[in-house]
Amino acid sequence: MPVTLKELAARARVHPSTISRVANHDPSLRIAPATRARIEALLRETEYRPNGIARGLKLRQTFVLAVVIPDVTNPFFAALFRGVEDGASPLGYNVLLCNTDGSPERQRSHLQSLHARRVDGVLLASTFLNDPTVRWVRSQRMPYVLVNRFSDEGHDPFVGSDDLLGARLATQHLVELGHRRIGHLAGKATVSTGVLRRRGYLAALADSGLPPDPRLMAESGYSEEGGAQAAERLLSLPDPPTALFAVTDMTAVGAFGAARRMGLRIPEDVAIVGYNDIPLASRLLPGLTTVHVPIHEFGSAAARLLLEQIETGAQSRRRLVFNPELVVRGSTVPGADAPAGRRSVPAFATE
Amino acid sequence: MPVTLKELAARARVHPSTISRVANHDPSLRIAPATRARIEALLRETEYRPNGIARGLKLRQTFVLAVVIPDVTNPFFAALFRGVEDGASPLGYNVLLCNTDGSPERQRSHLQSLHARRVDGVLLASTFLNDPTVRWVRSQRMPYVLVNRFSDEGHDPFVGSDDLLGARLATQHLVELGHRRIGHLAGKATVSTGVLRRRGYLAALADSGLPPDPRLMAESGYSEEGGAQAAERLLSLPDPPTALFAVTDMTAVGAFGAARRMGLRIPEDVAIVGYNDIPLASRLLPGLTTVHVPIHEFGSAAARLLLEQIETGAQSRRRLVFNPELVVRGSTVPGADAPAGRRSVPAFATE
């Protein structure tokens, strides 16, 4: 059993509060040098650490954050988590990780659990548009930040990238390469990234005077499996697309597999563009052309935003939107593998 | 502010303890049906959830576990974590994730923090041989399980695979393919997997009457970067190896890159074998021949072992050792990509 204040107090023949004050370096404490020395020796000797639970109860602060994501097995979210931990850990916070697998129910139950545990704040990267769980979190006045996906435009503290722009860049790139039939492996209509990237795709087509073709858009979700199925559907069309813009790198990876199984060459038979620039993207053969976003910074910036709210005790509405950048690799341009190490800077920050 | 027992008690005109008993379905509680109904209605109406902190203080149980790993960005550890969460979450536990980046100091400070927080138990997958931190954890009588790596032979509850056997299978496979100069991208001598896999490699060579060549062994660590460097060193030898056994899939991935940059064909110029069978392994081109271990099950089994200790309150010494299986893919045998979906079963469990 770890040592308690009371036990130390008994050994030092002082009151527990005195030990507490010495341990916490209370500046308002007046104490005889000898007593202080005795107590400090005892603290060192016993390696006393205050019971975090009791401390949390009294201080109403647990120094625990939580990250809620669909699946840490997805490299995007793993990197995101690292960003959060790297941002929060040096300040003494520990971070809980909760996977939802895209289930609203699981998201909800995780958040209720986190709330009951009195975590100091939550980072949400698994939310839907108009998400009831987000409304619940708001109503509980529990500090939170939305990451990558938003829920209700402009209502929440948010860190992410300009999805519309990113998707536009990606699609534009394909247009400029001469593609006329460009397919889209789309995210869900219930998720902001799905909607915005689709919109960016359509906007780029419109810019170029290309007519949108509903048959060239297939909802793939965000998994490799979904990407493979959707890609197979599109590529089996009588008049198949010559290029695909996938809502996500993992989706694009699925498309890679599907194209390979169908005996199609990349990029000669079908060019593929992804989104996020996860590490895997540059390791594919050919490299995956994709839209780079600073994933790790999403996490650390979100952590900062969250900690800021926790410290000030005030709900923030700051939105940090990074500028996405196109990274051209071999999956669209033969032999054009880009050098690694790009960076993004915040495009703009409102409020 | 979330509602407290005291507030509910005031509203229901009963004592807080009564509310508590109703909320917890205390079987020994005798109460008038009307009162019970009134309280239950109140509980539902206010969506009362007991303050987890206060509860933890009283019950001396937090329902929080922690997973300590080098880096969740590594797919192996991401999958491991999922296994743990999937095993623990249904029982009401939340899981903290701590990354050490292989630093003993960070590992130590994380564990001290976790201990002060009174987490119910810890899963350690970042330990070294003869790790002082493990000894400290033991001395604190904090429930723990070592995963994948062990520290002091047979002293700790452990879940992992038979590294010696796995490495032997891998190397044997290369021998059987006719390779005579087989290099090893070795893990660290301070980590059990590093030592055992190296030993397995040497054992397989010995079995085949092949003399070990110190120049064919290069310490690569466990990162892709390290694997690339070590591979480049070996492949630049005047008399380079025709095959490489990498301590880890990520190391092998690094070797892939290095070989490619040197203009070597895989497997014609150099065959490569990895270890762990992370999802990435089957997506490489050619697919990576590797030693399959049930990563997700490592996590869930370890969680079970940990929870068992927590429930019984007894330190366990059970060791769960899974049987590794060789998965042959294109990186050793041209065009031989294995079907996905292998399974391992526990080879044996001691004590």
Place this chain on the structure above:
DNA sequence: TTGCGTTGAACAAACGATTGTCCTATGTTA
């Protein structure tokens, strides 16, 4: 000697929940 300012700590009330024990009305039995 009285009074006052300091010094050096002790006291005690939280923070919210859990749980063993005690108390007070009823109703029942002899």
Place this chain on the structure above:
DNA sequence: TAACATAGGACAATCGTTTGTTCAACGCAA
């Protein structure tokens, strides 16, 4: 009617810290 169960809750201690307040003893000046 006295004695006694029993039902239905109230009481209070406790988990380990933190922190505002109080208090005894001492030194010093008047």
